[in-house]
Structure formats: C-alpha cells, structure tokens
Amino acid sequence: MKTRLLALLCLMLSMPVWAEEVKINIKEFMFMPVVLNVSVGTKVTWVNDDQIPHTVAETRKVFRSGALDTNDSFSWLFDKPGEFEYFCVLHPQMTGKIVVTQ
Amino acid sequence: MDIRSKRPQRTDELLNPDRRTLLKCSAWAGAGVIWAMSGGIPRAFALDETGNVADPRALASSFHFVQISDSHIGFNKEANPEPVKTLQVAIDRVVALPQRPSLILHTGDITHLSKAEEFDTAAQLLKGLPSTVHYVPGEHDTLDEGGGKLYLERYGKGTRGNGWYSFDDHGVHFIALVNVFNFQAGHEASLGADQLAWLADDLRAVSSSTPIVVFTHIPLWTIYQPWGWGTEDGDHAIAMLRKYGSVTVLNGHIHQVIQKVEGNITFHTARGTAYPQPAPGTAPSPGPMTVAADQLRNYLGITDVRATQGDHPLALIDSTLV
Ligand SMILES: [Cu+2]
Numbered sequence: 001m002k003t004r005l006l007a008l009l010c011l012m013l014s015m016p017v018w019a020e021e022v023k024i025n026i027k028e029f030m031f032m033p034v035v036l037n038v039s040v041g042t043k044v045t046w047v048n049d050d051q052i053p054h055t056v057a058e059t060r061k062v063f064r065s066g067a068l069d070t071n072d073s074f075s076w077l078f079d080k081p082g083e084f085e086y087f088c089v090l091h092p093q094m095t096g097k098i099v100v101t102q
Numbered sequence: 103m104d105i106r107s108k109r110p111q112r113t114d115e116l117l118n119p120d121r122r123t124l125l126k127c128s129a130w131a132g133a134g135v136i137w138a139m140s141g142g143i144p145r146a147f148a149l150d151e152t153g154n155v156a157d158p159r160a161l162a163s164s165f166h167f168v169q170i171s172d173s174h175i176g177f178n179k180e181a182n183p184e185p186v187k188t189l190q191v192a193i194d195r196v197v198a199l200p201q202r203p204s205l206i207l208h209t210g211d212i213t214h215l216s217k218a219e220e221f222d223t224a225a226q227l228l229k230g231l232p233s234t235v236h237y238v239p240g241e242h243d244t245l246d247e248g249g250g251k252l253y254l255e256r257y258g259k260g261t262r263g264n265g266w267y268s269f270d271d272h273g274v275h276f277i278a279l280v281n282v283f284n285f286q287a288g289h290e291a292s293l294g295a296d297q298l299a300w301l302a303d304d305l306r307a308v309s310s311s312t313p314i315v316v317f318t319h320i321p322l323w324t325i326y327q328p329w330g331w332g333t334e335d336g337d338h339a340i341a342m343l344r345k346y347g348s349v350t351v352l353n354g355h356i357h358q359v360i361q362k363v364e365g366n367i368t369f370h371t372a373r374g375t376a377y378p379q380p381a382p383g384t385a386p387s388p389g390p391m392t393v394a395a396d397q398l399r400n401y402l403g404i405t406d407v408r409a410t411q412g413d414h415p416l417a418l419i420d421s422t423l424v
Pocket of ligand 1: 088
C-alpha cells in the first residue's frame with residue numbers, strides 16, 4: 001500500500017517532464033515538421049488537417065496509428081532516446097522522423 | 103461545351119511525348135471517347151453529344167463489360183458530400199446500357215475508411231448492378247484493424263494471397279492483381295514476389311492469342327512517382343504480358359482518365375464515382391479536387407470495355423455521369 005502511494009507520488013512529481021507535448025500537423029500530404037527533435041519524455045501528437053485519411057507508422061513498427069480521418073489525432077510518448085522514422089501507409093511517399101535525445 | 107478541354111492541364115505531354123497527337127484526340131469529346139484497336143494501332147473515335155459513335159467499326163462488339171472504381175463510401179467532405187448518390191447514378195448508368203454487360207469490374211476503394219458499415223452500404227448499393235461484380239481492394243479498403251481482414255472476409259473467397267485471382271469469360275483471360283498491401287516508406291505500391299510467381303504460373307496455361315485484361319487498383323505503370331502513383335514491381339508483371347497479342351491493363355486510384363499504349367498493351371485508368379483528383383503535378387498534393395457542385399458529375403464516370411471479334415478485340419469507352 002505504502003509503496004504504491006509512493007510510486008504515485010513519484011509519478012505526480014515527475015509530471016511536468018512527462019507533460020511536455022509537441023504537435024505535428026499533417027497537411028497537403030506532408031508531416032510538418034518533417035524532422036522533429038525532442039527530449040526523452042515528450043509526447044508527440046499528430047493531427048490530420050487534410051480531407052483525406054492518413055496514418056502514422058514507424059518503419060520498425062514501434063508505433064502505428066489507425067486511419068486518421070480529418071481532425072483525428074494520434075499520440076506517442078517517446079520514453080527512450082533514438083531515431084524513429086515513420087510514414088503514412090496510405091501514401092508511403094509521406095515520411096517523417098522524430099529524433100529523441102536524453 | 104467540352105469541359106475536359108477546359109481543364110488547365112493535359113497530361114499527355116508529360117507522360118507520352120510520342121503519343122501526343124493520338125492522346126490529344128481524347129480531349130475533344132465531351133461525352134467520351136471510344137478506343138478501338140485497328141491494325142495494332144489504337145484509334146480514338148469521338149462520341150457525339152448523345153454518346154454515339156459515328157464509325158460502326160468501333161461498336162460492333164460481341165460482348166462488353168464495365169469498370170467502376172473508387173466509390174469511397176464514407177467520404178463526406180466538400181469535394182463530394184454524398185458519394186452514395188453518385189455511386190447510385192453510376193449504377194443507374196450501367197443498368198440503362200442497351201446491352202447488359204457480361205460482367206463488372208470494381209477496381210477498388212469501395213470504401214473510404216474500411217468501416218464495416220461502409221462496406222455494408224456499398225454492398226447494398228452494388229447489389230443493384232445487373233451483372234456479377236469482380237473486385238480488387240484499394241488501399242482505403244485495408245484500413246481496418248485487421249489490415250484488410252474485412253475486405254478479404256467479404257471478397258476474398260476463392261482468391262490467393264491478399265485477394266488475387268484470375269478467371270475466363272468470353273474467351274478473355276481476366277487477372278485481378280492486388281497492390282495495396284505491404285507498403286514501404288518512400289516506395290511506390292508493390293505486388294510482391296509471391297504474387298508475381300503466381301502470375302507467371304497462371305499465365306503458363308494462357309496462349310499468346312488470348313486477350314488478357316489485368317485489373318488492379320493502383321496503376322501498374324508509374325504515372326507520377328512523387329505522388330506514389332505507380333507500382334514499383336509492376337514492370338515485372340508487364341514483362342510477362344508483352345508476348346500476348348492483346349493486353350488491357352485497367353486501374354483506378356487516381357480518379358481521372360489517363361491512358362497510354364505500349365506495343366500490344368493498353369494501360370488505362372478510370373474515373374471514380376466519388377470525387378476528382380488533380381492531374382499529376384498540377385497541385386501541391388493529390389488531395390480531393392473541389393469543383394463547382396453542378397460540374398462534379400463531369401469528373402466522375404464509368405468505363406465500358408467492348409470486345410469485337412478479330413485480332414484486336416478490346417475498345418474502351420469512358421463516359422461521365424452527366
Ligand atoms: Cu497519407
């Protein structure tokens with residue numbers, strides 16, 4: 001019981017770091033920005049502004065959204081450093097990259 | 103007035119410098135164009151305002167079939183808030199044809215988001231067609247969680263792999279290819295090694311004098327690489343087809359008519375029934391093109407394919423939904 005409470009407290013204390021959020025717009029069949037640099041713990045949210053559905057699919061299948069219709073969004077929390085290349089499975093010429101650093 | 107000649111672009115120059123004159127012909131007829139093979143050379147015959155062909159050689163057909171494409175049931179944006187209605191108009195068109203088509207090909211993107219209710223609505227409407235419909239999936243039909251499971255449950259019975267198959271009708275060998283699975287970042291669509299191996303095997307029993315119709319969603323030839331309008335390993339399939347006397351490759355995906363002829367192979371993409379898309383490279387992206395509501399049906403349509411007895415049997419007639 002006590003440990004769980006402590007864990008919760010730790011989580012709450014670390015909230016400000018975890019709450020960092022960055023948005024990527026999908027517009028005119030492009031991810032904007034195409035390359036995004038973030039630090040570990042950033043939550044990235046893709047929002048589709050097009051009239052056509054798109055998806056967000058990491059090339060090694062680390063993350064993969066469903067079809068995002070107009071105004072739909074998809075979020076992923078980057079909790080490890082690394083480079084994450086992704087594309088739209090409907091329009092594979094649409095590619096982007098998230099660079100996560102410590 | 104001829105709406106198509108007013109469109110700001112002709113793609114012929116871009117795609118087909120050597121066929122410029124020939125393809126220009128396709129720009130003048132408002133009602134449509136019939137393509138007929140004559141001595142190995144495809145000829146365009148203009149249709150008059152009533153949709154008739156002056157030259158009877160072009161229409162002396164022993165059987166015909168219809169291609170419909172890109173219904174996108176579930177789409178509801180500005181470019182066409184009611185694709186159900188326009189699909190119904192297309193179906194009515196097919197029903198009204200003077201001669202019932204032997205069969206109908208649907209070249210994919212039946213639905214917009216692969217939702218079960220979209221498939222249901224489409225199936226309900228397409229039931230109204232007067233002949234058997236043969237399907238291939240579009241990438242919009244593979245967006246369910248199962249990645250195409252819903253499509254294959256409905257239309258995949260008796261097919262191979264991700265839904266490819268072949269059949270014969272009226273002496274024509276029809277081949278349904280699927281190029282909307284396993285997309286790779288930065289690459290065009292692909293058929294994959296398994297499907298190509300199956301195709302080689304399928305063709306083994308087909309004599310070179312048999313007319314062949316290949317139908318698949320994304321163009322088998324590269325129309326415009328920056329927009330992914332092509333199939334990366336499509337040339338492997340095309341190479342297998344070169345020895346045949348009459349090959350017609352029918353696609354959808356790009357929501358507009360573009361045609362090219364290479365030897366005995368005619369490549370043709372059909373209009374959709376939902377919304378138009380810009381000509382290659384004429385817009386920042388291939389997104390839906392919004393035209394005046396009273397013009398929309400000029401950009402939507404169906405393709406009628408007629409076979410005449412003789413060496414070069416297939417002629418293609420595109421007509422809009424006006
Ligand atoms: Cu996309």
